[in-house]
Amino acid sequence: MKYFHLIWAALFRRKTRTILTLVSIIAAFLLFGMLDAVRTSFNQAGQSANGAQRLQTGSKLSFIQTLPQSLEAQIQQVPGVKMVTYANWFGGAYQDPHNQVFSFAVEPNYIDLYPEIDVSAAERKAFDDTRTGILVGEKLAKRFNWKVGDKIPLQSTIFPNRQGSKNWTFDVVGILHSKDKKAGGFFDQMLLLHWKYFDETTPFNRGQVGWYVTRVTDVNQADRVAKAIDALSANSDHETRTQTEQAATANWMKQLADIGLIVGSIMGAVFFTLLLLSGNTMMQAVRERTSELAVLKTIGFSNRSVLGIVLAESVLLLVLGGVIGLGFAALIVPAVSAGSGGMLNLPSVGANSWILGLVLMIAIGLLVGALPALRAMRLNIVDALAGR
Amino acid sequence: MMKFLINLLLLLLIVAVLVAWIVLPWQGAVLLAVLFAAWLFITRRGRQTLSVASVGISTLGQRLGSSAVIVIGIAGVVGVLVALLAMGEGYAETLRKTGSADTAIVMRGSSASEVMSVLDHDSVTLIPQAPGIARDAKGQPIASPELVVAANLPLKGGTADDEGSVQLRGVSDQAWAVRPNVKIIEGRNFQPGMRELIVGKGATKQFAGLEPGHVIRLGNQQWTVVGVFSSGDAMDSEVWGDASVVADTYRRGSSRASVTVKLTDPKAYDAFKASLDGNPQLKVDVSTTIDYFNKQSEGMTKVIRIMGITVGLIMAIGAMFGALNTMFAAVAARAREIATLRAIGFRGLPVVVAVMLETMLLALVGGVIGGVLAWLIFNGYSASTLAAGTVGKLSFELRVSPALLWTGLKWALAIGFIGGIYPAMRAARLPVTTALREL
Numbered sequence: 081m082k083y084f085h086l087i088w089a090a091l092f093r094r095k096t097r098t099i100l101t102l103v104s105i106i107a108a109f110l111l112f113g114m115l116d117a118v119r120t121s122f123n124q125a126g127q128s129a130n131g132a133q134r135l136q137t138g139s140k141l142s143f144i145q146t147l148p149q150s151l152e153a154q155i156q157q158v159p160g161v162k163m164v165t166y167a168n169w170f171g172g173a174y175q176d177p178h179n180q181v182f183s184f185a186v187e188p189n190y191i192d193l194y195p196e197i198d199v200s201a202a203e204r205k206a207f208d209d210t211r212t213g214i215l216v217g218e219k220l221a222k223r224f225n226w227k228v229g230d231k232i233p234l235q236s237t238i239f240p241n242r243q244g245s246k247n248w249t250f251d252v253v254g255i256l257h258s259k260d261k262k263a264g265g266f267f268d269q270m271l272l273l274h275w276k277y278f279d280e281t282t283p284f285n286r287g288q289v290g291w292y293v294t295r296v297t298d299v300n301q302a303d304r305v306a307k308a309i310d311a312l313s314a315n316s317d318h319e320t321r322t323q324t325e326q327a328a329t330a331n332w333m334k335q336l337a338d339i340g341l342i343v344g345s346i347m348g349a350v351f352f353t354l355l356l357l358s359g360n361t362m363m364q365a366v367r368e369r370t371s372e373l374a375v376l377k378t379i380g381f382s383n384r385s386v387l388g389i390v391l392a393e394s395v396l397l398l399v400l401g402g403v404i405g406l407g408f409a410a411l412i413v414p415a416v417s418a419g420s421g422g423m424l425n426l427p428s429v430g431a432n433s434w435i436l437g438l439v440l441m442i443a444i445g446l447l448v449g450a451l452p453a454l455r456a457m458r459l460n461i462v463d464a465l466a467g468r
Numbered sequence: 469m470m471k472f473l474i475n476l477l478l479l480l481l482i483v484a485v486l487v488a489w490i491v492l493p494w495q496g497a498v499l500l501a502v503l504f505a506a507w508l509f510i511t512r513r514g515r516q517t518l519s520v521a522s523v524g525i526s527t528l529g530q531r532l533g534s535s536a537v538i539v540i541g542i543a544g545v546v547g548v549l550v551a552l553l554a555m556g557e558g559y560a561e562t563l564r565k566t567g568s569a570d571t572a573i574v575m576r577g578s579s580a581s582e583v584m585s586v587l588d589h590d591s592v593t594l595i596p597q598a599p600g601i602a603r604d605a606k607g608q609p610i611a612s613p614e615l616v617v618a619a620n621l622p623l624k625g626g627t628a629d630d631e632g633s634v635q636l637r638g639v640s641d642q643a644w645a646v647r648p649n650v651k652i653i654e655g656r657n658f659q660p661g662m663r664e665l666i667v668g669k670g671a672t673k674q675f676a677g678l679e680p681g682h683v684i685r686l687g688n689q690q691w692t693v694v695g696v697f698s699s700g701d702a703m704d705s706e707v708w709g710d711a712s713v714v715a716d717t718y719r720r721g722s723s724r725a726s727v728t729v730k731l732t733d734p735k736a737y738d739a740f741k742a743s744l745d746g747n748p749q750l751k752v753d754v755s756t757t758i759d760y761f762n763k764q765s766e767g768m769t770k771v772i773r774i775m776g777i778t779v780g781l782i783m784a785i786g787a788m789f790g791a792l793n794t795m796f797a798a799v800a801a802r803a804r805e806i807a808t809l810r811a812i813g814f815r816g817l818p819v820v821v822a823v824m825l826e827t828m829l830l831a832l833v834g835g836v837i838g839g840v841l842a843w844l845i846f847n848g849y850s851a852s853t854l855a856a857g858t859v860g861k862l863s864f865e866l867r868v869s870p871a872l873l874w875t876g877l878k879w880a881l882a883i884g885f886i887g888g889i890y891p892a893m894r895a896a897r898l899p900v901t902t903a904l905r906e907l
Contacts, residue, residue, distance in 0.1 A: 100793040107786030111779060141686065141718060142618035143633065144583065177580040178763070237580040244751065246578045284586070317719070319688055321620070321631075335632050335854050335861055342555075346548055346779060353544040353783070357790040360537045364797055 083385070087392050090369065098397070101361040105401025106408065108354040109437060113409020114416075115343045116433040122333050131326040132299050134193060135306050137292040140319040144169075146288035147318050154312050155292060160305040162297045165190045166289040168278065171238035172248075172271060174224055180237070181220065182270040184290075185278035191215075193295050196259050197267050203228070203254025211277050213253035217268040226252050234271075239282040248281075293325075351444070359448035362394045366452035373456050374464035387457040394449030395442055402441035406434060482889060486882055494874055513818055520809060520822035524802070525829065531801075534794045538827065539834040541787035542883055546838025546876040548783060551846045552776030553875065554866040556769045558851070562864040563765035566701035567758035569734040571646050574727045574744065577751040581764065582616045582726045583635075589722040591750055598743040600736030601729045604645060610730040612642035615711050617718045618860060619686050621675040634671055635706045635860030636686070638714030638724075646728045650703055655680035655695030660710050666695040670704035670863035674852055678707075689717055702761065705852075705862045728757065768853070784883055791887025795827050799891045806895050807903030816896040823892035824885070831884025835877045842876070843868040 092098055137155070139145035146168070155164045165187045172183030184190075188208055191197055199207075199215060207213045216226055226232055230252045240246050250273060258268040279285045296305050306322040313320050323331070366373070373386060381389075410429040492500075508514040528535050574595050579585035587595075596611035604610050615638035623632040637643075640660075644650060658664035667678045677684050682693045691709065698704060715721060731737055734756075741754045755763075799806070806819055852863040 096796060097793055100789045100796070103789040104786040104793075107782050107789070111782045111786075114782075115779075140620065140688075142620055142636075144618045145718065171580075171584055173578075173580065177578050178767075180580065235578050237578060237584045315688065317688070331630065331632075332854075334630075335852075342552075345551075349544045349548045350783060350786070353541045353787065353790070356537050356540055357786070357793070360534055361793065363533070 083389055083392070087389055087396060090365070090389070091393050091396060093365070093369070097361060097364070101358055101397065102401045102404070104357045105354060105398060106405040108350050109402040109405025109441070110408045110412070111350050111405075112347060112437060112440070113406045113429045113433060114413060115347055116436065117409070117413045117429055119343050120430060120433065131329070132302065132324055133295055134325040135292075135294040135296060135302060135309065135322050136325050136328045137294065137309055137320050137322040138290070140321040143291075145318075146285075146290055147292070147313075147320065149287045149289050151292065151313065151318075151320075152289075155294060155309055158305060158308045158312070160296050160298060160301045160308075161294050163189065163193055163295045164292055165193050166275065166292045168275060168285070168288075168290040169238065170271075170273060170278065171236050172234045173237050174232070174234060177235060177237050181234070182217075182266060183234070184270065184272055185275040186272050187275050190272065190293070193293055194267070198257040198259045199254055206253040207272075210251055210253050211274060212249065212251050213274065214250040215254045215256050215272045216252055217256045217266075217270050218258070219268045220271060221252070221255055228252050228254060236282075239278070239284055241281045242283060294322075351440070355444060355448060358394070358398060358444070359451070362390075362397075362448050362452045365393070366390060366456055370459065370464050373459055374461050377459065377461050378465070383457045386459070387453045390453035390456045391446060391449040394452070395445030398441045398445035398448075399438070402437055406437050478889070478893065482886060485885070489878065489882055489885075492878075497878075513815070516814055517818040517821045517825070520814065520818050521825045523805070524798075524822055524826045527802075528826070528830075531798060534797060535830055537794050538791045538830040538884070538887065539837065541790045542831050542834030542880045543838035543841065545780060545783045545787045545883065546835045546880050547842045549776060549780035549879060550839055550842035550868060550872050550876040551866070552772065552779060553872050554842065554846055554868045555851060556772035556776065557869060557872060558864045558867040559772065559853075559862075560765045560769040561867055562862070563702055563761040564758070566699075566703060567756065567761035569737075569756055569758050570731045571757045572729050572731055572737060572740060572754055573757050573760050574729070574752050574754050575725070577753050579753065582614075583618065585725045587613070587724050587727065587752070591752065592722075592724050592727060594747065594750060595727045595744065595752070596729065598729075598740050598747075600731050600740035600743070602732045610642055610645045611727055612640060612646045612729070613711065613724040613727045614639050614643060615714055615718075615720060615723075616725045617714065617720070619707065621684065621686075621707075622677065624674060624676045626676075632675060633854070633860050634675055636714060637706050637708050638711035639708050640711050643708070643728075646730045647699065647703065649701070650697055650699040652695050653698045655693075658694055658708070658710055661713065662710065663689060663691045663713055664694045665691050665707055665709045666697050667693055667707045668704040669696060669698040670850070670852075671707055671860075672696060673850065674705070674861050674863055686717060702862055702864075705860055780879065784879060788883045788886050791827060791831070791883060792890060795823065795888055795891035796894070798826075799823060799895045803895070803898060803903045807898065807900045810900050811904065820892040820896045823895050824888040827888030827891075828881060828884040831880045831887070832877070834884075835880025838880065839868075839873045839876045843873065 137147070137151075139147055149166070152164055152166060155161060167187070167190060168185040170183040170185050172181045173179050174181055191199060191204065203215070207215050214232075221227070224232075232250055232252060234248050234250055235246050236248055237246070241248055256267060256270070256272070275289070279287060292309075294305070294309065296302050302324055306324070309322045310320050373390075376386060376389075377383070406429060414428050508518050573582075574587070575582060575585035576587055576591075592613045595613075596609040601609040601611055617636050617638075618633045619636040620631045621634050623630045626632075652666065653669065655666070658666055665684070672678045678693055678696075680693055680695055683690050684693060685691075697708070711724065715723070729740070731740060737756055744750055744752055744754050810816075810819065846866045847868040849866045850863055851866060852861045854861060
């Protein structure tokens with residue numbers, strides 16, 4: 081540390097070059113931060129303690145197939161089940177069939193199973209009391225500029241009402257807030273309506289539910305409970321498939337795209353380029369300073385400390401650029417999420433990304449510094465001073 | 469103050485050149501190259517430039533390490549950009565090929581996609597009576613009522629519990645007439661009324677156990693896979709069975725999701741649509757299949773494009789500064805040489821253009837390498853995603869088209885341009901006396 085001023089001075093010996101290299105490194109780590117946020121958001125989906133406690137029961141045939149409502153009472157009887165609720169796709173769209181909204185018709189106790197969702201007591205009561213009431217996620221409400229008290233028309237892309245029209249009208253009675261803003265769940269982008277109202281209004285549902293959500297009393301019993309639930313309808317015409325919410329989401333994400341591979345190959349390309357750029361800069365810097373390094377050695381710096389100084393310089397360069405780059409990413413990622421109007425929902429650059437980033441910075445710094453540092457260490461004083 | 473103004477002007481000039489460059493079609497670029505070559509070989513200044521540049525280019529070998537930085541940096545940018553754009557292109561292309569202008573799809577009103585649509589038995593019989601539908605040899609209208617459901621199947625390479633969703637389509641004989649590009653490539657077609665399936669070529673790659681002869685479980689029933697079909701479009705990701713058997717299994721009664729019809733010709737569409745819209749017994753939406761599939765791919769293609777350009781842009785900034793760095797170093801190393809040239813009478817312009825030429829050449833090499841690499845690795849690479857509007861995995865192939873390669877080259881040259889211009893200006897502006905003294 082006592083040589084810090086020396087290293088710092090050496091780093092900014094050629095200001096233009098150092099700054100240009102820094103910008104390259106900043107760009108690389110900005111990209112790293114953004115891609116890592118995407119990767120984490122895919123990995124994190126459903127990975128909460130609550131997600132492990134909830135089981136999803138859907139039709140074994142396919143996720144669009146419905147199940148009889150009578151199953152609820154049976155699931156309730158399964159030992160280890162704390163609470164059970166059900167929901168249906170509503171297929172809501174606002175103004176245009178392509179403007180889809182995550183909308184579910186749910187039993188009123190649905191919210192009780194999701195402690196991550198925050199609704200004020202008054203709004204909850206209003207929802208329970210209003211047949212045509214809906215609860216709207218915070219971000220969704222912002223996207224379409226809906227307020228409590230508004231009457232909003234919603235098309236269903238699946239279900240017509242009793243008049244055969246697909247235009248439904250609902251009253252916004254409350255706003256859903258996501259308790260953990262960073263979790264990146266879609267709770268603040270969904271819309272909940274009453275299952276009972278939905279079932280009575282559309283002639284096509286006839287007491288069918290889309291899927292059940294069960295909360296278990298003990299997480300360790302989840303597997304056993306899941307098997308017991310599936311056993312209820314084994315060999316019937318509505319066989320079920322029960323998974324923890326975590327497993328279901330992970331499975332879903334895996335089908336969406338092989339994100340890991342894409343993100344990985346981009347990062348590979350970026351870091352290879354980066355390695356080359358900063359390696360080249362370090363080589364230049366050491367070559368230029370040959371005589372200075374020789375002077376250092378002449379006045380008594382050991383070979384090892386010269387090696388250390390050059391290595392430290394390259395690590396410092398990488399860390400400096402990397403921290404600024406990741407810092408930018410931390411600023412930009414939430415802005416992108418906000419700007420996309422709820423289309424993208426990325427978690428901000430988390431502690432894990434920072435740690436991984438720092439490890440990479442130091443590793444790359446050592447790697448690109450290694451060759452020039454060895455050169456500096458092996459420098460022959462006489463030759464170097466003579467400019468040979 | 470003067471210097472600041474000049475720099476500002478230079479910046480504005482660069483922005484203007486870049487904007488013009490982005491909108492320039494390839495013919496324009498060729499014209500530009502020809503004009504530039506003519507200037508190089510015919511005018512005095514041009515010939516001077518050529519001789520300065522040839523010195524720089526011939527010494528490139530000695531600066532292999534630092535020149536490689538430009539080439540590889542730009543190759544990286546171009547490679548990643550082209551690969552990402554190829555993904556969007558391949559996805560859109562697969563859906564685009566699925567539709568055609570002379571077939572139309574009829575779904576229940578305001579259904580965003582086939583899987584959300586339900587047409588009752590009456591509608592299914594009414595629709596083929598509309599005018600404008602082509603007829604087969606027997607005089608029957610070519611209209612295919614189809615049923616689309618999501619089926620869960622085990623994924624290839626996953627554990628027994630790893631299930632994915634595949635789009636299962638219940639069809640009748642007419643499905644082949646409305647989609648002439650679908651061909652059985654292995655095994656045979658299913659027999660009507662039997663629990664038999666034929667599977668798309670893409671689906672066989674995604675899901676386990678889809679070889680002809682295998683028995684798979686859909687729900688609590690056993691189905692036999694009897695054939696593999698290929699169509700080269702989105703249908704490749706589907707599994708087909710007899711419509712009435714599928715409807716039985718999935719408790720759909722006599723309803724269907726959509727009716728696809730073959731029109732006598734694309735112009736018959738308006739009459740066909742008008743007739744269905746005007747029929748009070750029907751509440752349906754009609755669109756040509758090409759419109760339908762284009763609309764389905766719109767959102768996803770846009771997301772992939774934006775992602776590709778954002779990533780490309782950030783990488784380009786990184787590579788650009790790398791190029792700047794290298795060229796500044798190259799100019800500094802050759803400061804004496806350049807100063808000598810200027811001392812013996814070479815003007816500023818040839819020096820500027822020569823340095824630019826050198827950088828652009830390196831950038832071009834990088835762009836070509838990046839494009840070729842992206843083409844070698846990613847052209848035809850199959851990827852899959854849950855597509856919007858369907859309920860199954862859609863497999864598609866990345867497509868590195870000539871247009872994309874051209875985009876990549878354009879980016880490479882733009883990066884080279886910016887990376888070269890500042891060092892070039894510096895080389896030209898440095899006072900001769902200072903430069904001659906420089907070590």
